[in-house]
Structure formats: C-alpha cells, structure tokens
Amino acid sequence: MKPFADLLERLLYTQGRNAKIALLADYFATRPDPERGYALAAIAGKLDFPGAKPAVLRALVATRADPELFALSYDYVGDLAEAIALIWPKAEVESPPELPSVVDQLRRTPREAIPALIATWLDASDVSTRIALIKLITGGLRVGASLRLAKLALAQRFGVEVDAIEEIWHGLLPPYPTLFDWLERRTARPDPGTTPVFRPPMLAHPIEDTDRAGLDWSAYRAEWKWDGIRVQLVATPGGKRLYSRGADDISASFPEILAAMEFNAVLDGELLVIRDGVVAPFADLQQRLNRKIVSAKARAEYPVAVRLYDMLFDGAADLRGLPFDQRRARLEAWFAATTPARMDISPQIDFETEADLAGLRASARDDGIEGLMLKAAASPYLAGRPKGYWWKWKRDPLSLDCVLMYAQRGHGRRSSFYSDYTFGVWTEEGRLVPIGKAYSGYTDAELLVLDKWIRSHTTATYGPVREVEPGIVLEIGFDAAQRSSRHKSGIALRFPRILRLRLDKPVAEADRLETATRLIGAAAV
Known part of the structure; x- marks a missing residue:
C-alpha cells in the first residue's frame, strides 16, 4: 500500500495536469502486476467492497477514539479518510499490507470479520497509508486524478494512442493483465470482438462570438440540442447494452429501450421522455434515472425513447471514419429498413445564414430544447472534443x-x-x-x-x-x-x-x- 499511498499523496498536492500525468505514468511503468492494475481500477472506480462501507469505518473508529471527539474532528477536517487516519492511535510497528493483498482479502473475508481486518491494517500503517487504504476501500479517492488522466499517462508512457486504449477499455477487467501485456508489447492489442463495448463519444465545443465570426456556415449541418441525456446504443451478436455518455451501463433503468434493440449496430442519440410525440421536461426523465428496478407504473408514466444523432457501426462496418453527411445517409437508410421501436431520428434544420439559426435558438427554451448543434458536413466521428468539427450553441442561461x-x-x-x-x-x-x-x-x-x-x-x-x-x-x-x-x-x-x-x-x-x-x-x- 505504501507506493500507492505515496502516489495519492503526490497527486493530491500536485496542481498541474501534465505533472499529474507524469506521476501516473511513472507509477504504471515501475510498479509490478497486479498492483498497478488494482491502482488503475481504483482510479477508474471499478473496485467495490460491499462489506467495507463508510458506516462500517465510522463504527470501527468509535472503538478506538471518543465518538464525540471524532465527530468534531471529522467536522473540522471534512474528509472521512483523513479524519480516521489522524485520530487512529499511532502504529507501534509499521508493516502496512500490499495493495493486491488488501483487494484479495477484502473479497474473501466474511462480512462480519472485515472490521477486525481493517483495524489490523490501520494498526500497522502510517497516516498517509491509512488515508490511501480508507480511500481505496470506500472508493472515494478525490485526489484530482481522473480515469482520463490515467489513460493519457498509459498512452504517453507506453507510446500508444489514447484512443486505442479507449477503444478496448470497456472489454477489460481489473487488474487489466491483457492491457499491460499489450502496452509492454508482449501480446497483440486485446480484441473486444462482438462484446457490446462502449466507444468513446465525439463531443462538441461551446461556440463563442469569435468562432461564429469566422465560420463558413455552408459547411455545417444544424440540429436541435435536446434536453435529455446522451446515450450510446450497442447491439452486437455478443449482447446489447445502453450506455450513458460517461460509459455507465444504464440498461437496467431502461429495459424497454434494450428490448427494442433488435439489430446489429452502434448508435449515438439522446434519451428523452416523449409523450404523444412531445418531448417532456428533463425533470420527468430524472424520475427514471439511477433506478435498478423500474416498475410498470414508472414506465407508463415516464415513457422513454431515443432520438438518434449518428451511426458508429452498421453491423461489423465501422463508419466513424466517414464524413458526417455519409454517416447521416447511412443512418437514415438503416432506420427506414429497420424501423426500431421507441426511436426516431433527430431532424436536421434548414438554414442559410447565422441569423436564421439565431432566431431559432432564441425560441429554444419555449420548446424545451437546450439549443443548437452545428456539425461539419465533412467531420469524421472522433473520440473526445476535437475543435472545429462540432459546436454547441446553447440558449442563454x-x-x-x-x-x-x-x-x-x-x-x-x-x-x-x-x-x-x-x-x-x-x-x-x-x-x-x-x-x-x-x-x-x-x-x-x-x-x-x-x-x-x-x-x-x-x-x-x-x-x-x-x-x-x-x-x-x-x-x-x-x-x-x-x-x-x-x-x-x-x-x-x-x-x-x-x-x-x-x-x-x-x-x-x-x-x-x-x-x-x-x-x-x-x-x-
């Protein structure tokens, strides 16, 4: 745990993005397997220990410190891991556990024995290691190191494109042995095959006055920016999934969308509550979000649908390298032939000048729309936020x-x-x-x-x-x-x-x- 604790501490006190990437790159290059894989999983939020929740830790610290004193300390410090680490009695002999051992023992130990196990580790650790241990257990690192930074660090250190990592990421499992085997040139890049994996979405830049002044409006296509949540529909011979923009699997919350995905394609769209063809306020969609079990009543009261924007794969054919206009034509032809339930295509807006769009944007709020999207007709579908291809022109706040x-x-x-x-x-x-x-x-x-x-x-x-x-x-x-x-x-x-x-x-x-x-x-x- 000590090297991992040192990494977290240095990340917390390092401000620059490039400096954080350098710290992560050095750690991933020098630490052994499976330690570095579990560290990556912790940053990704992919480690879960059901028997070691914050309530267990609060009850545990009450056995070693006055509860009122801890409550005052926690209120002052504001961070659970730091408060416990500081108030816990000083270790007589420092012999902290190794990161892989912590993960393995937490998974194998019966729930009722976990508090005693954690106490043993805290007794043998210094303050910084205790902080790292508790953050690892509770899943709340909060050290300014995102998964995206970790992927950039891996790409930089091992000389690969970050998009190549993104492309396979959602088919990998901690502690990511196949990922590191590929990065260190021992094997070929893992192939997700027909696994319904998430592909990194293409995002838009907010358009400023200076951007609009130099824009060739004839080179762009306009669409409404709907007020729902961006989703990716992935249906392959290996399964089907509905993902949020952040790559969370939200299939269980919207079973009717999953049931409608009787095709072989990867689609980009907006999840909305739609009644009689009219888009409902975002507040209605919130009634369906983050629910693992959705009642028949909720499905009836808040009927969801997907308004499609783009097509990434048509069967096994990868369309992302095609210009937007060609992908749009493929999407329209596919939709006409497939006619999937609970889906339609976001219409394009006819316009000639900026003034035409400005007038439509001004009325967007009346129609429950966030604003406008501008997409270059020639733009490929690129991961991330490449500037100049897609713009979002949101209504004024x-x-x-x-x-x-x-x-x-x-x-x-x-x-x-x-x-x-x-x-x-x-x-x-x-x-x-x-x-x-x-x-x-x-x-x-x-x-x-x-x-x-x-x-x-x-x-x-x-x-x-x-x-x-x-x-x-x-x-x-x-x-x-x-x-x-x-x-x-x-x-x-x-x-x-x-x-x-x-x-x-x-x-x-x-x-x-x-x-x-x-x-x-x-x-x-």
Whole structure:
C-alpha cells in the first residue's frame, strides 16, 4: 500500500495536469502486476467492497477514539479518510499490507470479520497509508486524478494512442493483465470482438462570438440540442447494452429501450421522455434515472425513447471514419429498413445564414430544447472534443439573485474550505426557502471571501453543515427551472452555478419565489 499511498499523496498536492500525468505514468511503468492494475481500477472506480462501507469505518473508529471527539474532528477536517487516519492511535510497528493483498482479502473475508481486518491494517500503517487504504476501500479517492488522466499517462508512457486504449477499455477487467501485456508489447492489442463495448463519444465545443465570426456556415449541418441525456446504443451478436455518455451501463433503468434493440449496430442519440410525440421536461426523465428496478407504473408514466444523432457501426462496418453527411445517409437508410421501436431520428434544420439559426435558438427554451448543434458536413466521428468539427450553441442561461443559506466543506483540495453552498429565495411571508445548491463558478479569491464570512457568521450547525445568517447574495445561473416536490420552495434548478458574488446587493433585494416560479418554462431574457 505504501507506493500507492505515496502516489495519492503526490497527486493530491500536485496542481498541474501534465505533472499529474507524469506521476501516473511513472507509477504504471515501475510498479509490478497486479498492483498497478488494482491502482488503475481504483482510479477508474471499478473496485467495490460491499462489506467495507463508510458506516462500517465510522463504527470501527468509535472503538478506538471518543465518538464525540471524532465527530468534531471529522467536522473540522471534512474528509472521512483523513479524519480516521489522524485520530487512529499511532502504529507501534509499521508493516502496512500490499495493495493486491488488501483487494484479495477484502473479497474473501466474511462480512462480519472485515472490521477486525481493517483495524489490523490501520494498526500497522502510517497516516498517509491509512488515508490511501480508507480511500481505496470506500472508493472515494478525490485526489484530482481522473480515469482520463490515467489513460493519457498509459498512452504517453507506453507510446500508444489514447484512443486505442479507449477503444478496448470497456472489454477489460481489473487488474487489466491483457492491457499491460499489450502496452509492454508482449501480446497483440486485446480484441473486444462482438462484446457490446462502449466507444468513446465525439463531443462538441461551446461556440463563442469569435468562432461564429469566422465560420463558413455552408459547411455545417444544424440540429436541435435536446434536453435529455446522451446515450450510446450497442447491439452486437455478443449482447446489447445502453450506455450513458460517461460509459455507465444504464440498461437496467431502461429495459424497454434494450428490448427494442433488435439489430446489429452502434448508435449515438439522446434519451428523452416523449409523450404523444412531445418531448417532456428533463425533470420527468430524472424520475427514471439511477433506478435498478423500474416498475410498470414508472414506465407508463415516464415513457422513454431515443432520438438518434449518428451511426458508429452498421453491423461489423465501422463508419466513424466517414464524413458526417455519409454517416447521416447511412443512418437514415438503416432506420427506414429497420424501423426500431421507441426511436426516431433527430431532424436536421434548414438554414442559410447565422441569423436564421439565431432566431431559432432564441425560441429554444419555449420548446424545451437546450439549443443548437452545428456539425461539419465533412467531420469524421472522433473520440473526445476535437475543435472545429462540432459546436454547441446553447440558449442563454437564466439567472436569479439568491441568498446564501447553508455551507458545507468540499472534497480533495477544498476539504478545508466551505465551498458547497445552498441558496434560497424569499417567500411572500419573508422567509427564505432553499432552491438549489452549487459548488462551482466562483474564483479562488471569491472562495476565500466566502469561507471567511461563513466561519464568522454561522448561526447553527447540523453535522458537517453550517447555517449562516442571511448576508451574502449570489447571482446564480441555471439552464432551467422545474417543479420539485423534494424542495421546500417547490422548485429545482437545472445545472445551477455561481455567476458572481453580489456583495453590492442587500439581501432584502434578492429575488422572490414568485419570480423563480415564473421562470418555469420561461424563455431566456
């Protein structure tokens, strides 16, 4: 565990992206199998130990430290692994376990014996190793090292294209022996064959004023940007899967889509709730997300469908190298011949000038649409976000001036700062009701201002959460407002972020609930 602990510690305190990649590359090149494979799996979030959840660790630390003292320490530190590691009695003899041994023993040990096993490891480890051990067990590394960075590190160190790793990734299993055999030139690249693996999606860049000024509009095709979730439908002789854009297998949540995938193709599209041909608000789709078991009632109330954008494979034929126009023609011909249930094709928009599209974009919110997509007619389907091929021209965000109500510490490098903020608006009776939560959009300088103010204006604490007196106004940007029975305000904001601190504005002049209510379904202003 010690080399893995050293890696996590160095990643946590290393700021530069290239420097993090170099650290990961060195680790993967110098550590043996299967240690490096399990480290990669930990970064990928592919290790799960059902008998060693955070509640087990909290109960365990209560046997070695005063529970009240630990609660105070955890509240101050803001990170479970760090709080346990610091309060745990000092090791008399340091003899930490090896990473592969930890994984193997956690998988083989009966659930009731796991707390004692973890205690043995903590007793034999220094503070940094304890932190790494607990983060490994709970799956919350939070050291600023994403799976994408790890793949870039592997590509850089072993001299391969990162897209070549992406192409086979979802057919591999920890601790990835076939991956490292290929990277070190002992075997050929693993072939996923007919396994229904995820292919890296092509993404769009937000289009700025300077980009639009130099654009040859005749070279692009326009489509609506639908307000659902991007999905990839993979159906092969080896099986079928429905993946989210982030490569999560969401097949179980949408069995009716899986049942409709009676074909041999890989398709790119948008998952939506559609009733009588009309796209429902994103809030309706949220009722179906992250559910392992979906009732017949939920399927009837929130009927889902996929609006298709692109075609990556037609049978065994890889179409990704073809220009967009040719892939679109193949998709339309395939759809006409196949007519799969619960699917249609996203229509293209006829236009001649930028002004034509600008007018359509302005009305997008009225129709429950996020905005426009622009795709170069000649563009191949490339993994990642290559600039110049695909652009997204989203509708302007809505905004409200809200009052800061609650704050909580962040994670990773923000674990010492109050960086997660719950904000609210005024009711007619003069009460504040929460309407959303945000933890992005502010600068480091603004974070310091907010953190200092929160510490000196706390009125109550609820575990790790601080309630503060109404004194700070935040301008909140968001994509849409929707009704929500889970919020006291009755409203939830979609993708809220902090646009700026309104230190110039008295809290009494912040927006009211009636203003927020009017924004449900409203057009951008």
